Amino acid sequence: MDMTVAPDLGIGSSIVGKATSRIDGPMKTTGAAEYAADFHFPGMVHAVPVTATIASGRIVKLDSSVAEKMPGVLLVLDHGNVGKLYRTVPGDQNATNSEVRAPLEDEIVRHWGQYVAVVVANTLEQATEAAAAVKVEYEALPANVKASLADYDGKRKSVSKRGDPDKAFEAAPVKVDQTYITPVETHSPIELHASVVVWDGDRVTMFETSQGVVNHRVVMAQVLGLPVENVRVVTRFLGSGFGGKLFPWPHAALAAVAAKKLDKPVKLSVDRRMMFASVGYRPRTEQRVKLGATKDGKLLAVRHDYLNNTSILDDYDEGCGEATPYLYSVANLEVTSGLVKRNMGAPMYMRGPGAVPGLYATEAAMNELAGELGMDPVKLRFLNDTDKDESAGGIPFSSRHYRECLETGAQKFGWERRTPGIGSMRRDGKILGWGMAGASWVALRLPCTAAVEFCDTGRVCVRCATQDIGTGTYTVFAQVAHEKTGVPLDRIDVFLGDSSLPDGPTSGGSMVTGSVLNAIARGAENAIKKLQELAAETEGTPLNGAKVETIAFTNGRLHAKDGAAGSGTSFSDLLKAAKLARISAEGKTLATWEDPKSKGFSLHSYGAQFVEVEWEPEIARLRVSRVVSVIDGGRIINPKAATNQIAGAVVMGVGMGLMEETIYDERTGQPINGSMADYLMATCADAPEIDVTFLNYPDPVMGEYGARGVGEIGLAGIASAITAAVHHATGVRVRELPVRIEDLLESKVV
């Protein structure tokens, strides 16, 4: 893999911006890192849900008499005895829940796999066996799990509108009008969801697989009916989430109820089969895209009407139109959405929600438009580039280098050597297909607090109740603490994933880095100020009596501004002399929407994806062989971790383009390929050669570090670049993902 970072554009001379290995790497490789399900407590018992085997109906009888008498069984929870569990306050931004309904709230079944009871026993095996022995009788109703959403005739919401797109489309000399479909995809991180719950009186600690411990805590307080200060949520390490672990799922509250009733620690680990039914998925989308253009390729009209499925009680909107209104310049545009109810579990944000399926559709349509025009698809994008956000009244972008992404990508990929004819490019007996697409993703700075602490041991601690979901958050935080304090990385401790720490953001939307770094920097500055004051005040230390303004802080030492950096005193000696264990200060980040300096700007990251596929018609074998990904994601704090994010997203994109699809049995509503052997994702063997480039322009509006976050944008555009490459190689235009062998067998290219 190739990793290129444009020359560092300044801000200090520290390791910020330098490829830095994970500070938690050794913990992970030696198994010392404890994930939620790794927590064990004396007397801990195990909970296993009983799941519905129908997709719609009502429970008429739930007989747990046999299960209750089985060895080791302690409790069977169901609707009748679960006690009071509450819903969360609608619209409460601090308490986002995954499902509207409280667990076991009623005896109505709305999707296959819904929890109808929970069995708790001394061992996992006992609980599993007893769960299978709970007899549930249902009165089944016809369930609707039909994949196709095409027959939807309900209401549509206008998400964004300007001009008169229908009239402009009618009049446009060149048109594309196509429907693009993405299937249900299941997040499937390697780490299963789990809750380990320990009560101490009426206070509860929950070891969770959570991408947002602060939100999780508030939700749990509301659902369990507790004061929020009685709840602590811990996620020290996460085996990834891809969005599936953003907000709590019913198993967490059920584990808490069981632990309370039994007065014992309880572990509930959701197994892989349940992971396909009860912890979210990216819903199916059906997106009709209409593009109208002049003969020269200038967009005249864009219409993007999408549907996505949702569950019976939850109104989940995939937001496919996220990037549509601002990516290109066009006077007439409308985006509408429609939610189609199905007897399926609640959908949930998955890496790049909205923008990823949305850009798949709109960028695929752009590629088709280029085909209609006989124009190079890169040129078509140049032509329609814009320097203001037309969806927001023409406000400026904080930092937009979309054109440079396209140019750099084209140059690195060798795009000028592309011959447009279908099947016209060959190498080593294989046909090559080249395709490209643009990418974008929103940026925001979320409000948060971080604490930085100097200890008499010579160590520096950073604290924030955000999470490292496997992306390298621990490390980038340490990098900034190092930059501010000069203390080496191996003496910096970062504490995350605990709701008792200062409030940090949910790890979603690629926003943690861009948000928290500012708070850490402010916290470090504030703590250094305290040290400077302490140095001036502490008797018997070299700077005692000096004016605070004359005291400098360099590489962990306090010294006179006009003296050498090695003079004065180290902060640890100072703390010892002052008889203090530690000195700490908090720093805050102001939300971009509250900050007058960022309010008037449209904040987004950009990217360009170039994909090569190899096609062997003789055996209908198609593989993605090469991807060039150029990302304008603001300043890159840790190129190593960032490259890892983009490369990982590219591999995920190969899965999205060619493999991933959750298949529901339309008779029962069961996700029928719900295992890691049957739900196909890209393996290492499917990973192409990947060349990642960051433009590395700091976004001045994002704050001191100018970082925007790169967790999701790498996935955007990959699928449309793949389908374009597939068309180039095979002549088959696939508009329903994933591209399958069935589709490719129709190719006439030999």
Place this chain on the structure above:
Amino acid sequence: MQSFGYVKATGTDKALAGFAVNARFIAGGTTLVDLMKLGVEKPSGLVDINLLPLDKIEPTASGGLMIGALVRNSDLAWNSTVKERYAVLSQALLSGASPQLRNMATTGGNLLQRVRCAYFREPSAGQPGGYGCNKRVPGTGCAAMDGFHRVHAVLGTSEHCIATHPSDMCVAMAALEAVVHVEGPNGKRTIAFADFHKLPADTPQIENALAAGELVTYVELPKPVEGAKSAYLKLRDRASYEFALASAAVVARVEGGRVRYVRVALGGVGTKPWRSHEAEAALMGKEATEANFRAAAEAALRHAKVRRDNAFKVELAKRCVVRTLKLATTA
């Protein structure tokens, strides 16, 4: 998981003696333990055969190879004799599962691996309220017929079961005309490979020719055919860790441009490892040309029966046969 007895047998006689009604031998456990966790297999007892002296690959007096039932798939694939003289087998093994699984999986266990039909693997299949599955409980129907059957078989199916035989190794062994050695309460016997696996017909619950308590001890490969070449090709949705949508094993000898010896077997499309006598007959004595390969492939799939979502396998299998014939007949 229900409780079960467990004995670790130290010799073949002990293994056979330890076998009770509804017991299972356990080798690598990669099929069996998985299915026990799913509640598909509910043995009363396990007889662990891993200590039996069946882990060698040895030449036979007649120039063939005797493969112990406990030889791991990885060891067999990387054995130098297998790589040189039975390339098709090495290639087939290496295309299967993942390195971790191949390190555990044994030759005997691979022969006896069970189908990957999603309905068969459902805990409640064949039970009241569960999916119909004639293989699990005869007479309960077949949920795959009108359900998810994209990966199901198009050859050798019956109205009772359309599950694909999932093995890669067995496809190569079918083309190599291996012989299975077994030992049971009534002594030793050998079973020709073609007779080892059974078609579902109206008894899909019976998958092979083993009698209760019979142990697979060896798989014998005959002496390689003089001058023949062999190849295995597996086609699937991703590059690794997936069962075949279609695969082919070919052993062939071409002399003077004509096919003088050929064995063709297909995987991923049949309810058992699918030896295609039709393809072989279409090729014998013919010129080794693409047109004749295509004709052989057509012959192999002539009797294919497709369902709603697996029709593409017919064309895919044909392309697979043609390419594999090319691989095995060109230097």
